[in-house]
Amino acid sequence: MIVVGAGPAGSSAALTCRKAGLAVALIDKARFPRGKLCGGGITGRARGHLDAVFGPVLDPRLFHETRRLRLMAGDREIGALEDTPPLWMTMRQDFDAALLAQAHAAGVEDYSGRRIASLDVETGSAVLTDGQVLRGRVMIGADGVNSGTARALFGRAYDPRRIGFALEAELDAPADAAPRAELDLTAARWGYGWAFPKLHGVTLGIGGQAGRNRDLRPRFDAWLVARGVDPARVVVKGHHLPMGDPRPPPGRGIVLLVGDAAGFVDPITGEGIGWAVRSGQLAAEAAAVALAAAQPEQALARYLDAVAPVQRELSRARFLARVVYHPLLQQRFLNLIAGSPRIQRRFLDLMAGTIDYADLGPAHFARLGWRLVTGRG
Ligand SMILES: Cc1cc2nc3c(=O)[nH]c(=O)nc-3n(C[C@H](O)[C@H](O)[C@H](O)COP(=O)(O)OP(=O)(O)OC[C@H]3O[C@@H](n4cnc5c(N)ncnc54)[C@H](O)[C@@H]3O)c2cc1C
CATH class of the missing domain: 3.30.9.10 (D-Amino Acid Oxidase, subunit A, domain 2)
Structure with a gap:
């Protein structure tokens, strides 16, 4: 297996492959620890995905936990909560290095600090700048929002109209x-x-x-x-x-895209770490099953099935984003939040990952729509 990119998505994919007994080469152009621009906010949802892959063993000194959150609209406070579900704040430089160290400790082959000269997405091979050639029966592209793997597959890494x-x-x-x-x-x-x-x-x-x-x-x-x-x-x-800019479909042939390379970022909150870890895990599991059956070409179909719930969740969020952020509705939405501790709580539960967009059934959307149209809280 070849995994390109050793952020949360790539480390998750590589570690999951190792757990399934596969040999994995994990390539990253950077040496770790490396910086990554990011708020570093880890929700309960993301924590669950991290625990599932890396175990609840991440050093607690990586995180600052907070349960206090203030919602603002410019200089107007529209909500202040003192007992939110926990949010953990981390510095990506240390966090990503800790995830990668776990993958290496499990036997993932370390190709960090190595540059790729060319990528052949048809044969699953990468030629490094020093001439070394790596070949995988399946390749996982976890190389972030500017993904060279996505470019090799689709001609561009993201849609400039939606990025x-x-x-x-x-x-x-x-x-x-x-x-x-x-x-x-x-x-x-x-x-x-x-x-x-x-x-x-x-x-x-x-x-x-x-x-x-x-x-x-x-x-x-x-x-x-x-x-x-x-x-x-x-x-x-x-x-x-890539908030609200998913690749349809996230892969082609024997190449599977995960994390930001697949566009798996929440269009309302910008949360991407949890989805990166989850999609990395799902892609690796799909590849492991396909390879065990000696059918690498089946990996993508299996991954598409497994990742469909993630895509559905993000498309529900895209729908809700039109309400939360539409300039004609936003003022009413902010007034609703300001006037209703219940809606504040719901919004925060969503952001903290205690509930999913799927938990807001059609009745919630209908009620929200009615309140926005009538302006009644
Ligand atoms: C300003 C900002 C704030 C954010 N805040 C949050 C937040 O608070 N919470 C949250 O959950 N999400 C947040 N996100 C989103 C989050 O940062 C991403 O969703 C997450 O990093 C995706 O992980 P990834 O592993 O897919 O990609 P990345 O973390 O980007 O990792 C990709 C890796 O691929 C490597 N790579 C790239 N090209 C190549 C190549 N050609 N060859 C080899 N390696 C390559 C890179 O060096 C990098 O290590 C934020 C994003 C931004 C920009």
Whole structure:
């Protein structure tokens, strides 16, 4: 097996392959620990997927846990909750390195810090820049939003009309200087802003659909200033994220795409770590079954079946995003949240992963639609 990309999706896929007894080469152009621009927010949902693959053995010192969350609409507080389901905040540099270390400890072959010169998606082979050739009967593309594997399959890594973009800055404040997580639902168009407390600082960011946020940098600067942060004194970085931009289908032939390479990011919350781990696991399990039957060409069909519930969940979220973020409805939605602790709770349960979009049945959507149309809370 070849897995390209050693973020959460790739480490999950590679470790799952090893557990099934397969030989796996895990290639990443970076040496770890490596930085990855990310809020590092881990929901209960993501934690469940992590535990399923890596076991509940991740060092607790990787996480800052918070149960306090403030919902904002600009400078207006629309909700403050003190006992939310737990959210864990991590620094991706350390977190990703810990996941990868577990994969290596299980016997995954380490090709980190190695660059790929060419990828043949028809034969499942990768030629590294030093001339070494790796061949897999199945290949898993876990190489993130700018996936070279997706480009080799479909000619492009993402749809520029739907892709998201986010900016972030890290502040060196002790965690108790910003003890609660904060979400600002109006910081960006079709997106939001966040302040996530970490063990040794705070991550501030805003992000949304790239095409609707051409002015994201000046918006972010103004948002920082409103929080008393001088934009000139922090390092601002940007990165795409495929919120609401899934690949249909996530793979071709003997190549399966997982995580950001497949576009598995929640279009409302931008959450992608949990889906990366889950899709990596599902792809590896599908490949293991297909290879055990000596039918590598069956891996994709098995993966598509297994990953369909993830795709359904993300398409429900895409539907709801049109309500939460549509400019004609957003003000009413924010008023509803502000006026109803029940809706606040529901929204937070969704964000924290205590409930899924599937748990909001048609009756919930109908009720929400009625309230938005009538303006009644
Ligand atoms: C600003 C921002 C904030 C975010 N906040 C959150 C959050 O709070 N919570 C959350 O759940 N999600 C968040 N996300 C989304 C989350 O970061 C991604 O969904 C997640 O990292 C996806 O994991 P992955 O393994 O698929 O890809 P990645 O983590 O991007 O890993 C891909 C790996 O592939 C490697 N690679 C790329 N190209 C090649 C190549 N040619 N050859 C070899 N290796 C290659 C890279 O070096 C990298 O290590 C955020 C994203 C952004 C941009």
